[in-house]
Amino acid sequence: QNPKPVSVIVCAHDEEENLRELIPLLLSQDHPEFEVIIVEDRSNDGTYDYLLQATQEDARLKMVRVINKPDFINGKKFGLTLGIKAARYDWLLLTDADCRPLSKHWIRRMTEVYDEKTQIVLGFSPYRADSGLLNSFIRFESLLTGIQFIGMALLGRPYMGVGRNLVYTKSLFLNNKGFNNYLGVMGGDDDLLINNISTKQNTQLAIGGDAAIVSEPKRTWREFLNQKLRHLSVGKKYRGADRFILGLFMLSWLATWFLVPFTMFSEWWTMMLVLIIIRLGLLIWLVNQASKKLNAQLEAWKTPFLDIIFSFYYLVTGLRALVVKRIKWKN
DSSP, X not given: OOOOOEEEEEEXXXXXXXXXXXXXXXXXXXXXXXXXXXXXXXXXXXXXXXXXXXXXHOTTEEEEEEOOOOTTSOHHHHHHHHHHHHOSSSEEEEEETTEEESSTTHHHHXXXXXXXXXXXXXXXXXXXXXXXXXHHHHHHHHHHXXXXXXXXXXXXXXXXXXXXXXXXXXXXXXXXXXXXXXXXSSSXXXXXXXXXXXXXXXXXXXXXXXXXXXXXXXXXXXXXXXXHHHHHHGGGGXXXXXXXXXXXXXXXHHHHHHSHHHHTTSTTHHHXXXXXXXXXXXXXXXXXXXXXXXXXXXXXXXXXXXXXXXXXXXXXXXXXXXXXXXXXXXX
């Protein structure tokens, strides 16, 4: 199929340093017709001055400014809406300022569709590999999320996307009234939107290889947990069937480790030990295969340790996300 004209949209608040790296990579993409729209969201650094100069040097680069934000709408959704409305093309490719495409063919790969019904393309964005337990856990948690939403999409039940690497059409966005149903919800510009508009017929996947775009992980546990709290808190607004399936998945995951103490001193301990070993073997294999396919670069031998941490992390963070009322996206 012929490559489609694309509008790449990035929301940016105090992202001058990241944009100086990202924008040249975007403008050097091997794609015949595209534009890059940076939504400058009330930055306090030199983002505006940099963009003012950069937009004069390349006609494909456009800046959209957020001067004042209405109180009733979340800042990220408002900025994205302005960027989408300003887009010249129907096909929109979304990413973040701290992301970096791994190939000059990223735009082309994310918009290669072979079905006229396609209006959504789900991509994956692995986190940059670094040393330390936090980095390994972030990559592990992100990989599990990817396995879930990609697996569900393959089964014909797409339920979320990753806003760091996501395509949908402007017409689909506007025809479904954009973020209108959850303007005040923190997050959800990728999760809830895709949950609302995606179907088996209109959604495709673009994963691995040239479709990958790497993201910068959080550097502290506090930043990471706040980020995940924001993501998990929107899950309670998913479609009922999706909440049920994901709930069963997590209950079965948590039960594996939290049932261990109750069976260690019973007649069932041998069977439980065998089941845990089988489960860990399958999980290590799955992590290894998915890591290669999705460019996640996660060492599979770390899986048993990260698996235990994940159970406690999800129990605490998941419960907190159920009761949290309000979270902020920057300012």
